[in-house]
Amino acid sequence: EKFKTGLEKTRTNFSGKMNELVARYRKVDEDFFEELEELLISADVGVSNVMELVDELKEEVKLRNIKDTADIQPVISEKLAGLLEKDGDDTSLNIQEQDLTVILVVGVNGVGKTTSIGKLAHHLKTEGKSVVLAAGDTFRAGAIEQLDVWGERVGVPVIKQQAGSDPAAVMYDAVAAAKSRKADVLICDTAGRLQNKVNLMNELAKVKRVIEREVPGAPHEVLLVLDATTGQNALAQAKAFGQATDVTGLVLTKLDGTAKGGIVIAVRQELDIPVKFIGLGEQKDDLQPFNAEQFVYGLFK
Numbered sequence: 174e175k176f177k178t179g180l181e182k183t184r185t186n187f188s189g190k191m192n193e194l195v196a197r198y199r200k201v202d203e204d205f206f207e208e209l210e211e212l213l214i215s216a217d218v219g220v221s222n223v224m225e226l227v228d229e230l231k232e233e234v235k236l237r238n239i240k241d242t243a244d245i246q247p248v249i250s251e252k253l254a255g256l257l258e259k260d261g262d263d264t265s266l267n268i269q270e271q272d273l274t275v276i277l278v279v280g281v282n283g284v285g286k287t288t289s290i291g292k293l294a295h296h297l298k299t300e301g302k303s304v305v306l307a308a309g310d311t312f313r314a315g316a317i318e319q320l321d322v323w324g325e326r327v328g329v330p331v332i333k334q335q336a337g338s339d340p341a342a343v344m345y346d347a348v349a350a351a352k353s354r355k356a357d358v359l360i361c362d363t364a365g366r367l368q369n370k371v372n373l374m375n376e377l378a379k380v381k382r383v384i385e386r387e388v389p390g391a392p393h394e395v396l397l398v399l400d401a402t403t404g405q406n407a408l409a410q411a412k413a414f415g416q417a418t419d420v421t422g423l424v425l426t427k428l429d430g431t432a433k434g435g436i437v438i439a440v441r442q443e444l445d446i447p448v449k450f451i452g453l454g455e456q457k458d459d460l461q462p463f464n465a466e467q468f469v470y471g472l473f474k
């Protein structure tokens with residue numbers, strides 16, 4: 174149900190046009206496929222993905238001897254789900270059952286990083302985990318306070334230093350605090366300024382080294398947060414971060430605010446990194462563990 178309401182805009186756009194297409198054509202033919210192509214492209218699925226998908230669809234239609242456009246929707250759903258989640262994708266979080274799990278969260282300012290951390294903390298808490306947050310974005314004005322507000326909102330401690338301090342030192346403190354509290358999960362915020370990419374990437378690398386040194390095997394996840402409403406921009410950011418640090422999973426935010434939810438497919442195809450969570454609103458329970466089938470279900474009426 175969360176997927177249904179959260180993907181309302183995309184569903185209205187995509188499903189509405191899809192139904193119209195099916196009703197107008199009735200019989201599957203070349204023109205139908207052409208319009209279907211356009212529809213998928215307009216939903217940000219990505220041109221090459223759409224080409225591939227429609228080719229496969231044509232084959233499938235031949236194979237199953239599908240004649241009516243009305244019978245094609247389940248096949249489209251199946252194909253879309255296959256593009257959203259590849260065989261072997263692990264969409265769950267790599268949580269250590271015995272030891273401290275460290276999750277590093279990266280992404281450009283404004284994409285919803287802090288909000289996602291708050292929501293993720295809440296999600297883990299509802300699963301019975303004890304969580305600590307590290308205010309590693311010491312650069313952006315207000316980032317520490319904002320994380321503090323989330324910490325209070327969802328009832329988890331936030332380890333912080335004053336603005337402008339060394340984020341690696343914050344991480345060191347945070348790991349120590351998480352260990353002494355015997356916390357299950359430490360979620361680390363990081364800076365997201367893009368003005369100076371080299372500094373930012375160096376800072377991320379340094380933060381990561383501290384975590385690696387203090388907790389063997391950590392970070393267990395590096396989650397890259399992307400804003401789904403930014404389309405191609407999100408892809409460019411993902412590539413930049415992907416080069417600087419080993420991203421293990423994606424969080425796509427603000428899917429409730431776009432009619433172009435197809436961007437999830439484009440991102441998954443382009444990056445070869447599993448989508449682990451999607452953001453469907455600003456409230457604490459608006460972060461959903463990603464599930465391709467539920468996502469596709471959310472796209473259709």
Ligand code: GDP
Binds near residue numbers: 280283284365430
């Ligand atoms: P940060 O700079 O990356 O830490 O971004 P913030 O967490 O401050 O988020 C920026 C804005 O996006 C805030 O107004 C958030 O409430 C909003 N936001 C974050 N995630 C979502 C989401 O999934 N849906 C919607 N509608 N808004 C979101």
